[in-house]
Amino acid sequence: MSYYAGIDVGSLTAEAVLIDKDRNIAAYAILPTGNNSQKAGTDAFRTALGQAGLAEADVSRVFSTGYSRARVLQAEDSKTEIACHAKGAFYFFPHVGTIIDIGGQDSKAILVGKEGRVINFAMNDKCAAGTGRFLEVMAGALDVPLDKMDDLALGSKEELTISSTCTVFAESEVVSLISQGKAPADICLAVSRAIARRTAGLVTRVGVADSLVMTGGVAKNRAVVKILSKDVGHLIKVPKEPQIIGALGAALFAREENGR
Amino acid sequence: MTEFKAFSKMKELMTNYYIEAKTTKEKPIAWITSGAPVEFLFAMDIIPIYPENYAAMCAANHQSIELMEAAEAAGFSQDICAYARTDFGAAMTQGGPAGGLPPPHFLLCSTNICKTVIKWYEVLARNYNVPLFIVDTPFLHNGLTKDLIDYTVTQFIALESFLGNFLGRPFDRDRLTKVLSLSREAADYWKKILYLGKTIPSPFNSLDSFIHLGPIVTLRGTRECVDYYKLLYEEVAERAQKKIGSISEERYRVLWDNLPIWFKMRRLERFFEEKKCTLVVTTYANSWGGLSNFQANEMNDPYELFAASYLNVYINWGFENRIKYLSQLIDDFSLTGFIMHSNRSCKPYSVGMYCLQGEVSKLTGKPGVIIEADQNDPRVYSDAQVETRLEAFIESMEPVS
Ligand SMILES: Nc1ncnc2c1ncn2[C@@H]1O[C@H](COP(=O)(O)OP(=O)(O)OP(=O)(O)O)[C@@H](O)[C@H]1O
Ligand code: SF4
Numbered sequence: 138m139s140y141y142a143g144i145d146v147g148s149l150t151a152e153a154v155l156i157d158k159d160r161n162i163a164a165y166a167i168l169p170t171g172n173n174s175q176k177a178g179t180d181a182f183r184t185a186l187g188q189a190g191l192a193e194a195d196v197s198r199v200f201s202t203g204y205s206r207a208r209v210l211q212a213e214d215s216k217t218e219i220a221c222h223a224k225g226a227f228y229f230f231p232h233v234g235t236i237i238d239i240g241g242q243d244s245k246a247i248l249v250g251k252e253g254r255v256i257n258f259a260m261n262d263k264c265a266a267g268t269g270r271f272l273e274v275m276a277g278a279l280d281v282p283l284d285k286m287d288d289l290a291l292g293s294k295e296e297l298t299i300s301s302t303c304t305v306f307a308e309s310e311v312v313s314l315i316s317q318g319k320a321p322a323d324i325c326l327a328v329s330r331a332i333a334r335r336t337a338g339l340v341t342r343v344g345v346a347d348s349l350v351m352t353g354g355v356a357k358n359r360a361v362v363k364i365l366s367k368d369v370g371h372l373i374k375v376p377k378e379p380q381i382i383g384a385l386g387a388a389l390f391a392r393e394e395n396g397r
Numbered sequence: 398m399t400e401f402k403a404f405s406k407m408k409e410l411m412t413n414y415y416i417e418a419k420t421t422k423e424k425p426i427a428w429i430t431s432g433a434p435v436e437f438l439f440a441m442d443i444i445p446i447y448p449e450n451y452a453a454m455c456a457a458n459h460q461s462i463e464l465m466e467a468a469e470a471a472g473f474s475q476d477i478c479a480y481a482r483t484d485f486g487a488a489m490t491q492g493g494p495a496g497g498l499p500p501p502h503f504l505l506c507s508t509n510i511c512k513t514v515i516k517w518y519e520v521l522a523r524n525y526n527v528p529l530f531i532v533d534t535p536f537l538h539n540g541l542t543k544d545l546i547d548y549t550v551t552q553f554i555a556l557e558s559f560l561g562n563f564l565g566r567p568f569d570r571d572r573l574t575k576v577l578s579l580s581r582e583a584a585d586y587w588k589k590i591l592y593l594g595k596t597i598p599s600p601f602n603s604l605d606s607f608i609h610l611g612p613i614v615t616l617r618g619t620r621e622c623v624d625y626y627k628l629l630y631e632e633v634a635e636r637a638q639k640k641i642g643s644i645s646e647e648r649y650r651v652l653w654d655n656l657p658i659w660f661k662m663r664r665l666e667r668f669f670e671e672k673k674c675t676l677v678v679t680t681y682a683n684s685w686g687g688l689s690n691f692q693a694n695e696m697n698d699p700y701e702l703f704a705a706s707y708l709n710v711y712i713n714w715g716f717e718n719r720i721k722y723l724s725q726l727i728d729d730f731s732l733t734g735f736i737m738h739s740n741r742s743c744k745p746y747s748v749g750m751y752c753l754q755g756e757v758s759k760l761t762g763k764p765g766v767i768i769e770a771d772q773n774d775p776r777v778y779s780d781a782q783v784e785t786r787l788e789a790f791i792e793s794m795e796p797v798s
């Protein structure tokens with residue numbers, strides 16, 4: 138049997154996705170990138186292989202993506218995250234028009250045409266405001282687990298605002314809200330709103346299509362997705378595992394393209 | 398870099414110019430901004446020195462960081478143009494290549510490129526205790542008007558008397574007319590070279606044009622400058638005729654807006670070559686070619702001509718004209734897309750860029766990308782971020798047919 142793999146080594150996490158020749162997902166793995174991006178790619182790949190009960194020899198071609206795409210040893214070629222997230226989102230949602238990927242360090246809005254081909258894209262400037270890192274810093278300040286932030290936020294009773302876009306300034310706003318005795322739930326919602334606001338700007342810049350899909354780790358935060366949907370005026374769909382979409386896209390490219 | 402035989406000639410020209418500036422006993426030295434009417438200086442045998450060029454040289458030699466840090470430690474804000482900070486630092490520490498710049502006898506500054514230069518040159522005037530002449534060239538919100546030309550002409554007349562008084566001899570108008578025609582002849586060759594980029598594949602790439610920019614910026618108005626660009630023109634024309642491209646395979650042709658990133662020239666050159674993408678044309682290098690649109694014989698009054706040509710530079714234009722011009726270049730040069738360098742240092746060049754990008758894309762149907770960088774400050778640059786954006790942009794272009 139021949140399989141294909143995509144490995145996405147991002148700034149925070151490394152993912153590997155294995156697909157078979159009929160494009161079914163056979164296995165995937167998500168690991169932290171840590172301080173050795175090469176090893177992270179290899180580990181994610183091996184973990185996914187182990188889950189599927191496959192050996193490296195069963196995989197005919199590997200493509201990489203993400204910040205460390207050039208350092209993935211197993212990869213024959215690499216693609217940018219923009220292309221891969223577009224490809225991966227298109228796999229689950231063939232009508233997708235606009236894709237929003239928020240990872241640890243970058244946020245992107247991608248406008249795609251037929252077959253998931255990229256027409257236009259916009260990315261955050263060099264500042265980390267509105268990215269996953271922002272969310273993590275605020276979770277840290279609030280002492281709330283990252284994956285509990287959305288539940289808390291959705292139960293918020295009081296409207297608060299965080300106005301700074303700068304992560305460092307926003308953190309001190311959060312600290313001062315905490316010292317005023319504001320409820321963590323309300324602060325969580327304000328944080329989610331700050332991210333959504335930044336992202337909405339990106340999305341309008343590339344164009345809001347009828348069908349929107351969100352990928353990347355931050356898509357797991359339902360509060361952000363909900364507010365962003367409201368801000369852009371369209372329901373935003375999220376695939377079941379939004380974090381693997383980049384790696385999935387890379388695997389799909391590996392399957393399609395002849396090695397060079 | 399594309400190999401040009403003329404390159405060694407340019408090095409010689411620029412070296413001689415620096416040596417003369419550093420050693421002269423007779424000729425006065427004036428520090429001058431890149432968009433100022435240098436012809437007035439050559440008409441009176443004054444050697445122009447360009448702090449902006451020197452700052453770029455520092456960055457290209459990877460020396461700008463320590464110089465800027467020295468300026469910042471002395472209190473200059475990081476928000477000031479990195480050229481100014483680099484030069485302040487070089488003067489303070491006696492650092493930088495070629496043992497620094499020869500000190501000025503006076504300063505000439507024109508506001509057609511930005512307003513930063515006013516304060517920058519005021520600092521220089523204080524530090525060196527020399528006179529400063531400012532040519533105020535108002536922003537062209539709605540194109541060139543008679544009023545603006547008249548206003549600017551009065552300043553050239555004042556500049557004349559300033560120079561006459563400073564040197565203690567009358568200003569030489571005849572000489573000025575001759576210098577002007579040499580200046581425009583050089584600009585003409587420069588423009589013709591740049592427009593050979595219309596050939597597919599492009600016979601040179603914009604990273605080359607940034608390198609070959611030296612003489613047209615510093616020495617326009619001299620015979621040597623004309624000779625040099627004539628030589629380069631012939632060489633480029635021959636390549637164009639033989640269809641020799643600057644990279645081995647040209648799949649994408651793009652425009653570059655704003656200044657170069659001086660400290661990343663080599664890396665970006667390799668990057669673009671690998672991606673089979675030529676930087677074909679730039680609004681930046683074109684600026685000096687634009688001077689040739691104002692030929693000495695076309696207007697009776699050379700002062701009006703000076704005013705018109707120095708007011709009418711890209712960075713001094715309103716948005717509508719910028720949009721028209723960018724779209725025109727994309728069509729004329731058969732480009733597949735455009736890159737806009739949002740330059741932290743150069744606000745007047747970068748303001749409104751997101752709107753420009755949208756409008757130009759709409760008009761031309763070609764994708765554009767904005768990258769955040771700086772012409773001189775490596776501390777606000779990230780290879781991975783910039784290259785990720787550029788790579789995604791290149792993927793989104795339709796290759797040349
Ligand atoms: N369960 C979760 N709930 C909410 N947010 C989460 C969750 N898991 C991860 N995240 C967010 O996702 C981010 C990481 O996203 P992702 O794995 O897509 O990043 P990456 O691809 O490594 O980064 P980049 O694409 O910027 O290089 C984290 O910063 C975190 O904020
Ligand atoms: S780079 Fe821009 S801000 Fe700096 S001197 Fe030149 S025109 Fe002015």
Ligand SMILES: [Mg+2]
Pocket residue numbers: 147148203218240241353383
């Ligand atoms: Mg990612």
